[in-house]
Amino acid sequence: MPELPEVESARSVIDRGGLHRTIIGVDDSDTWECRPHLPGEIRDALVGHRLTAAHRRGKSIWCDVGGDGSPTLGIHLGMSGRILVSGPGGTAEGGDYQGTGRRADPARRREEWFRFTLEFEDGGALRLLDPRRLGRVRLDPDVDALGPDAAEVGREEFRERVGRGRLPVKARLLDQSSIAGVGNLLADEVLWRARLDPRRPAGELSVEELDGLRRQVRAAVRSAIRHGGVHTLEVVAHRGPSGHCPRCGAEMRRATVGGRTTWFCPREQV
Numbered sequence: 001m002p003e004l005p006e007v008e009s010a011r012s013v014i015d016r017g018g019l020h021r022t023i024i025g026v027d028d029s030d031t032w033e034c035r036p037h038l039p040g041e042i043r044d045a046l047v048g049h050r051l052t053a054a055h056r057r058g059k060s061i062w063c064d065v066g067g068d069g070s071p072t073l074g075i076h077l078g079m080s081g082r083i084l085v086s087g088p089g090g091t092a093e094g095g096d097y098q099g100t101g102r103r104a105d106p107a108r109r110r111e112e113w114f115r116f117t118l119e120f121e122d123g124g125a126l127r128l129l130d131p132r133r134l135g136r137v138r139l140d141p142d143v144d145a146l147g148p149d150a151a152e153v154g155r156e157e158f159r160e161r162v163g164r165g166r167l168p169v170k171a172r173l174l175d176q177s178s179i180a181g182v183g184n185l186l187a188d189e190v191l192w193r194a195r196l197d198p199r200r201p202a203g204e205l206s207v208e209e210l211d212g213l214r215r216q217v218r219a220a221v222r223s224a225i226r227h228g229g230v231h232t233l234e235v236v237a238h239r240g241p242s243g244h245c246p247r248c249g250a251e252m253r254r255a256t257v258g259g260r261t262t263w264f265c266p267r268e269q270v
Helices: 004-017 041-046 155-162 169-174 184-194 207-227
Strands: 023-027 051-057 060-065 073-076 082-087 090-095 114-120 125-129 136-139 253-257 260-264
Touching (some): 004 051, 004 060, 004 082, 004 207, 041 136, 155 169, 155 207, 184 260
Antiparallel strands (some): 073 136, 082 090, 114 125, 253 260
């Protein structure tokens, strides 16, 4: 599913092309994607207004809406969501790269996969493409339950939130209330970079190990954003039965941690 880097690409598309354009129409008829709102509720709140800023924490996006008493607009990409923004300057898109490093073929997109649309006065639109229908659009989303963003969390806060308890360190990284934005692939990458066994209890990590892990989280996020998604990270291509550690050549080992399939180097990750 989209992780922090993919969601940041979607947020940046909204930031570059979807702000300060008057909304004249809203298709919020998908009652699953737009739950708990009834059809027309989001439309009535947004028509005549403009998105003024696009924010992200972890895997969640929310947009400020201009106008007194206006709500915020929350967007979650789910497991296959993409944001497309069209306008006089063309179309830009960001979000899930579907594990290929290439954007999904536009010819294979079905109209019913567009679950939510904002129509702008200038003739363009902002649309959520979500084939698997696991995304979410809602007004005034609650982001307070999320931990600090993984790309921005400070050293002391990272130590406090991640380095505690008997939960395996990978499971702690995946806990969005601890830090927000790390998914399964990113967790395997940063633990491989930090040479940490994903099964180790988080509370047993030393201060030096936690500081090193935080550095690798930030470095991996920057790399994935720069190169186009978590699928571009170094160890991701080696996650599988025939995979070998890119550093030492040892055969990668499979485990289940926090209910998620996990791959790690048994020689270097201790």
